Amino acid sequence: MSDLQLVPGNSLRTATPEEGRQLAVKMARLVIKLTQPDDEKRRQQRAIYAENPMMLIAIGQTVAAEFATIAAANNYWRDRPDAN
Template sequence: MSDLQLVPGNSLLTATPEEGRQLAVKLARLIIKLTQPDDEKRRQQRAIYADNPMMLISIGQTVAAEFATIAAANNYWRDQPQAH
Protein backbone atom coordinates (compact mmCIF):
# COMPACT_ATOMS: atom_id res chain seq x y z
CA MET A 1 0.00 0.00 0.00
CA SER A 2 1.21 3.49 -0.79
CA ASP A 3 2.28 5.89 1.94
CA LEU A 4 0.04 8.47 0.26
CA GLN A 5 -2.25 10.09 2.85
CA LEU A 6 -5.77 9.77 1.42
CA VAL A 7 -7.45 11.94 4.07
CA PRO A 8 -5.24 15.00 4.59
CA GLY A 9 -4.86 15.69 8.29
CA ASN A 10 -6.87 12.48 8.91
CA SER A 11 -10.05 14.54 9.16
CA LEU A 12 -13.04 15.40 6.99
CA LEU A 13 -14.01 18.32 9.21
CA THR A 14 -13.93 21.74 7.54
CA ALA A 15 -15.00 25.18 8.71
CA THR A 16 -17.15 26.00 5.68
CA PRO A 17 -18.85 24.35 2.71
CA GLU A 18 -16.27 26.02 0.43
CA GLU A 19 -13.44 24.35 2.33
CA GLY A 20 -15.40 21.10 2.14
CA ARG A 21 -15.71 21.39 -1.63
CA GLN A 22 -11.96 22.07 -1.93
CA LEU A 23 -11.26 19.00 0.19
CA ALA A 24 -13.58 16.94 -2.04
CA VAL A 25 -11.56 17.94 -5.10
CA LYS A 26 -8.33 17.06 -3.30
CA LEU A 27 -9.67 13.66 -2.24
CA ALA A 28 -10.78 12.89 -5.80
CA ARG A 29 -7.31 13.79 -7.08
CA LEU A 30 -5.64 11.64 -4.43
CA ILE A 31 -7.62 8.54 -5.40
CA ILE A 32 -6.54 9.03 -9.03
CA LYS A 33 -2.93 9.32 -7.86
CA LEU A 34 -3.29 6.13 -5.81
CA THR A 35 -4.92 4.28 -8.70
CA GLN A 36 -2.29 5.45 -11.23
CA PRO A 37 0.89 6.28 -9.31
CA ASP A 38 2.99 6.90 -12.44
CA ASP A 39 3.15 10.69 -12.99
CA GLU A 40 4.00 10.38 -16.69
CA LYS A 41 1.11 8.01 -17.39
CA ARG A 42 -1.30 10.39 -15.64
CA ARG A 43 -0.01 13.27 -17.80
CA GLN A 44 -0.52 11.17 -20.93
CA GLN A 45 -4.05 10.23 -19.89
CA ARG A 46 -5.07 13.86 -19.35
CA ALA A 47 -5.11 14.31 -23.12
CA ILE A 48 -7.60 11.44 -23.36
CA TYR A 49 -10.12 12.69 -20.81
CA ALA A 50 -9.67 16.42 -21.51
CA ASP A 51 -11.62 16.07 -24.77
CA ASN A 52 -14.15 13.51 -23.57
CA PRO A 53 -17.29 15.10 -22.07
CA MET A 54 -18.47 11.85 -20.46
CA MET A 55 -15.16 11.38 -18.67
CA LEU A 56 -15.28 14.99 -17.45
CA ILE A 57 -18.82 14.45 -16.16
CA SER A 58 -17.58 11.33 -14.37
CA ILE A 59 -14.89 13.40 -12.65
CA GLY A 60 -17.59 15.80 -11.47
CA GLN A 61 -19.61 12.88 -10.10
CA THR A 62 -16.59 11.63 -8.17
CA VAL A 63 -16.08 15.05 -6.58
CA ALA A 64 -19.81 15.23 -5.78
CA ALA A 65 -19.67 11.86 -3.99
CA GLU A 66 -16.64 12.98 -1.98
CA PHE A 67 -18.40 16.27 -1.12
CA ALA A 68 -21.52 14.43 0.06
CA THR A 69 -19.39 12.41 2.47
CA ILE A 70 -17.61 15.53 3.74
CA ALA A 71 -20.91 17.41 4.13
CA ALA A 72 -22.36 14.56 6.18
CA ALA A 73 -19.23 14.47 8.37
CA ASN A 74 -19.72 18.19 8.98
CA ASN A 75 -23.44 17.84 9.76
CA TYR A 76 -24.04 19.95 6.66
CA TRP A 77 -22.49 22.93 8.43
CA ARG A 78 -25.74 23.44 10.45
CA ASP A 79 -23.97 25.42 13.15
CA GLN A 80 -22.41 27.81 10.64
CA PRO A 81 -24.22 31.03 9.69
CA GLN A 82 -25.02 30.95 5.99
CA ALA A 83 -24.41 33.97 3.78
CA HIS A 84 -27.33 34.81 1.50
Protein backbone atom coordinates in the same frame (compact mmCIF):
# COMPACT_ATOMS: atom_id res chain seq x y z
CA MET B 1 0.03 -0.13 0.25
CA SER B 2 1.20 3.39 -0.46
CA ASP B 3 2.06 5.88 2.27
CA LEU B 4 -0.20 8.36 0.44
CA GLN B 5 -2.58 9.99 2.92
CA LEU B 6 -6.06 9.77 1.36
CA VAL B 7 -7.74 11.93 4.02
CA PRO B 8 -5.54 15.02 4.37
CA GLY B 9 -5.00 15.84 8.01
CA ASN B 10 -6.90 12.63 8.87
CA SER B 11 -10.13 14.63 9.18
CA LEU B 12 -13.14 15.48 7.04
CA ARG B 13 -14.05 18.45 9.23
CA THR B 14 -13.86 21.83 7.51
CA ALA B 15 -14.87 25.30 8.65
CA THR B 16 -16.94 26.15 5.58
CA PRO B 17 -18.66 24.49 2.62
CA GLU B 18 -16.04 26.10 0.33
CA GLU B 19 -13.24 24.41 2.28
CA GLY B 20 -15.25 21.19 2.10
CA ARG B 21 -15.52 21.45 -1.67
CA GLN B 22 -11.77 22.08 -1.96
CA LEU B 23 -11.11 19.03 0.23
CA ALA B 24 -13.42 16.96 -2.00
CA VAL B 25 -11.43 17.93 -5.10
CA LYS B 26 -8.17 17.11 -3.32
CA MET B 27 -9.46 13.73 -2.17
CA ALA B 28 -10.67 12.86 -5.67
CA ARG B 29 -7.23 13.74 -7.05
CA LEU B 30 -5.56 11.59 -4.39
CA VAL B 31 -7.69 8.59 -5.38
CA ILE B 32 -6.61 9.05 -9.00
CA LYS B 33 -2.98 9.26 -7.89
CA LEU B 34 -3.31 6.09 -5.84
CA THR B 35 -5.02 4.27 -8.71
CA GLN B 36 -2.42 5.41 -11.27
CA PRO B 37 0.80 6.20 -9.39
CA ASP B 38 2.86 6.83 -12.55
CA ASP B 39 3.06 10.62 -13.08
CA GLU B 40 3.83 10.32 -16.79
CA LYS B 41 0.91 7.99 -17.46
CA ARG B 42 -1.44 10.37 -15.63
CA ARG B 43 -0.17 13.24 -17.81
CA GLN B 44 -0.78 11.19 -20.94
CA GLN B 45 -4.29 10.26 -19.82
CA ARG B 46 -5.25 13.90 -19.18
CA ALA B 47 -5.17 14.49 -22.94
CA ILE B 48 -7.68 11.66 -23.35
CA TYR B 49 -10.22 12.73 -20.74
CA ALA B 50 -9.88 16.43 -21.59
CA GLU B 51 -11.54 15.63 -24.94
CA ASN B 52 -14.19 13.25 -23.61
CA PRO B 53 -17.30 14.89 -22.08
CA MET B 54 -18.44 11.65 -20.44
CA MET B 55 -15.12 11.25 -18.66
CA LEU B 56 -15.27 14.86 -17.47
CA ILE B 57 -18.79 14.24 -16.14
CA ALA B 58 -17.47 11.16 -14.32
CA ILE B 59 -14.79 13.32 -12.69
CA GLY B 60 -17.47 15.74 -11.54
CA GLN B 61 -19.48 12.85 -10.09
CA THR B 62 -16.44 11.61 -8.19
CA VAL B 63 -15.92 15.04 -6.63
CA ALA B 64 -19.64 15.27 -5.82
CA ALA B 65 -19.51 11.92 -4.02
CA GLU B 66 -16.49 13.05 -2.00
CA PHE B 67 -18.24 16.34 -1.18
CA ALA B 68 -21.39 14.54 -0.01
CA THR B 69 -19.28 12.50 2.41
CA ILE B 70 -17.50 15.61 3.69
CA ALA B 71 -20.78 17.54 4.02
CA ALA B 72 -22.31 14.72 6.04
CA ALA B 73 -19.22 14.61 8.29
CA ASN B 74 -19.70 18.33 8.90
CA ASN B 75 -23.43 18.00 9.58
CA TYR B 76 -23.90 20.11 6.44
CA TRP B 77 -22.36 23.03 8.35
CA ARG B 78 -25.70 23.55 10.17
CA ASP B 79 -24.09 23.75 13.59
CA ARG B 80 -22.27 26.95 12.62
CA PRO B 81 -23.84 30.16 13.93
CA ASP B 82 -23.32 31.90 10.57
CA ALA B 83 -24.81 29.08 8.46
CA ASN B 84 -27.73 29.95 6.19
